[in-house]
Amino acid sequence: MAFLEMKSVNKGYGSANLRTEVLNDINLQVEEGEFIAIVGFSGSGKSTLISLMAGLITPDSGQIMLKGQEITDPGPDRGIVFQNYSLLPWLSVAGNVDLSVKQVFPKLSRAERRKHVEKYVDMVNLLPAIGKKPHELSGGMRQRVSIARALAMQPEILLLDEPLSALDALTRAVLQDEITNIWEKDRRTVIMITNDVDEAILLADRIVPLKPGPNATFGPEFKVPLERPRDRTAMNDDPEFKKIRNAVTSYLMDVNTEAKSLNVNTNIVLPDIQPVDLSAA
Amino acid sequence: MSIKQKILNGLDIAGLPAFKPIVLLLSGENPPEQINSILKFIVVPIIAFGVFLVMWWAVASNIETKYGNVPTPKEVAKEAGSLIDAHNESRQKAKDFYIKQGEKAKSYEEKAAGFTQQALAAATPEEKTKLEKRAAKMEKMATKTKNRKYAETPTYFDQIVTSLKTVFAGFLIASAIAIPLGIFCGLSNVFMAAMNPLIQVFKPVSPLAWLPIVMIIVGALYTTDPREAWFEKSFISSAITVALCSLWPTLVNTALGVASVDKDHINVARVLKLGTFTRIFKIMLPSSLPYMFAGLRISLSVGWMVLIAAEMLAQNPGLGKFVWDMFQNGSSQTLAQIMVAVFTIGSIGFLLDRIMIILQKLVSFDSVVSA
Structure with a gap:
């Protein structure tokens, strides 16, 4: 049995006649310790997908199972890193991380908790800024706090909802390396949503493309058999890397044109009737 | 942080950014620009005030009332001096x-x-x-x-102190009622729906309508011997009237603040499975503090306005009574004394508002508060 499993999941918003189906017949199996990247265009329902896995919303039909248990509500066993950081602005870096540590490990003493918080803040290289408030930090630093907060809960599975898409390219590269390093250390199961194919190839074991919505569903998956650790500069010349990138990109472009052509195809089929000449009768 | 930076931050928090150029000028930072801002934001307001005084002067000497001419600024200043002397x-x-x-x-x-x-x-x-x-x-x-106590008639400054005590008492009563109610309203739609009609109907009621009711009820319930009581009867009815009129802004704002907590923050609480208590005290309340303090600020300024009216009408000690007494006196100083009172009331109101702005800035994490 897979570690995380999605079985024919459907999700839509709105009532009866105004209803839009966002996700349709989603099936996914994730093994323990795997790093999965879900790639798709914006508006294809990626965030809905991660909210479903986190349990923040429930599917209209189908099942999501974590270790054989159906997911019905959110919980700290699924650490989630939100796209817009979602840090509490009145708490310092330590305070934000501590809030989750305190909740997940209520038995720790004050000193142990502080050590735990410091360990995870150090993991994302933010120890010098541990006492700062979120508004004093840059976007990249805020996202690191968010990652530290999720990691500090020691979740079974880490859900990353476009964690780097709000950052500039350089910061992005730095954080990608950090995420890889952290993942290498404890090989936690990670599901990352992204819109960057290179990022997906660099980080993931497996890439699952999400077709454009509405009625989005998964396309055929791409394995990334590249050796780890992956070197971002050397990879640019790696024929294997190029091959995967071309495959994924051209697949996404194809489904996108297909989806667009579907949308454009609004030719009204006229009923096959002929006017009857009544005067003849 | 350097001392200069501290002063600049302090001025920002106090809502007095107009004085920043002076500090910058003293530290020799780009003098022409600083002088330009000083001219714009300090000298111009001073000139405007001067123009106001001149106009007052010109108009005052032309209006004759039964108490003599309308006093000029100089006469009002003199009257202020004589009130200090009397004190x-x-x-x-x-x-x-x-x-x-x-x-x-x-x-x-x-x-x-x-x-x-x-x-x-x-x-x-x-x-x-x-x-x-x-x-x-x-x-x-x-x-x-x-x-044996000295039987002293309260001086002008005693009246100010009484008014301040009353307004703070009323403000405290109002906050003690409005904040918890506001939190409940924000947390529960049903509670909000239940409270809404009451809020909408009582919010626009003038203090002058509340006052007689409050006085009658306080009169009925106030059975303690006045010599042993902690508070005077008039003090209690003024404070309650202030509370009744000033609790609404805090109530409405607190409810709004609690109800409009960022959805992402709620999601964080859900993922962490925070208990109700932690959720309210760690997420909802901190996030609604800026709204709440904005409400408290409006409440205090409403309270101050209401208080003067209440004191005047109920003959409760305080600045309002002072104004009314002077009006009844009908001496040649009447107008000047009332004008001194007007300036005092205005300045104190301004100071109270400043204090609330500072508090509001201290609790708001994003540090953008309109002055």
Whole structure:
């Protein structure tokens, strides 16, 4: 049995006649310790997908199972890193991380908790800024706090909802390396949503493309058999890397044109009737 | 952080950014630009105030009332001076009175001591009891003299202090009611729906309508002997009227703040499975503090406005009563004294608002508050 499993999941918003189906017949199996990247265009329902896995919303039909248990509500066993950081602005870096540590490990003493918080803040290289408030930090630093907060809960599975898409390219590269390093250390199961194919190839074991919505569903998956650790500069010349990138990109472009052509195809089929000449009768 | 930076931050928090160029100028940072801002934001307002004074001057001498001409700014300033003098004089009198009382009490005590000694040396027991009785009487006189209070008419500054005490008492009552209610309203749609009609109907009611009701009810419930009571009756009815009129902004704002907590923050709470208590105290309340303080700020300024009206109408001690008394006096200083009161009320209102702005800035994490 897979570690995380999605079985024919459907999700839509709105009532009866105004209803839009966002996700349709989603099936996914994730093994323990795997790093999965879900790639798709914006508006294809990626965030809905991660909210479903986190349990923040429930599917209209189908099942999501974590270790054989159906997911019905959110919980700290699924650490989630939100796209817009979602840090509490009145708490310092330590305070934000501590809030989750305190909740997940209520038995720790004050000193142990502080050590735990410091360990995870150090993991994302933010120890010098541990006492700062979120508004004093840059976007990249805020996202690191968010990652530290999720990691500090020691979740079974880490859900990353476009964690780097709000950052500039350089910061992005730095954080990608950090995420890889952290993942290498404890090989936690990670599901990352992204819109960057290179990022997906660099980080993931497996890439699952999400077709454009509405009625989005998964396309055929791409394995990334590249050796780890992956070197971002050397990879640019790696024929294997190029091959995967071309495959994924051209697949996404194809489904996108297909989806667009579907949308454009609004030719009204006229009923096959002929006017009857009544005067003849 | 350097001292300069601290001062600049302080001015920002106090809502006085107009004074920043002075600090920058003193530190020699780009003088032409600083002088330009000083001209724009300090000199121009001063000139505007000057123009106002000149216009007042010109108009005042042309209007004749039954109390004489409308006073010029100079006369009003003089009147302010004489109110200060009257205050000092009254305090001096009180001081003299207490010194005199002290001396009197001392002489009684000395007499008492004399009688006690005589009693010790008394020949017969009858004479001894007689002398002891006299000593006791003298001692009683001494304590009575010591405890005697100076019957002082409240000076202008006493009235200000009374008004401030009343407004803060009313404000505290209002906050104690409005904040918890607002939190419940924000947390529960049903509670909000239940409260909404009451809020909508009572919010626009003028203090002048509340006051008689409050006075009658306080009058009925106030059965303690006035000499033993902690608060005077008039103080309580003024404070409650202030509370009734000023609790609405805090209530509405707190409800809004609690109801509009960022959805992402709620999601964080859900993922962490925070308990209701932690969720309210760690997520909802901190996030609604800026709204709440914005409400408190409006409440306090409403309260201050209401208080003056309430005092005036109910003849409760305070600035409002002062204004009314001066009006009834109808002396040649009436207008000048009332104008002094107007400036005092305005300045105190301004100061109270500043204090609230500072508090609001201190609790708001994003540090953008409109002044």
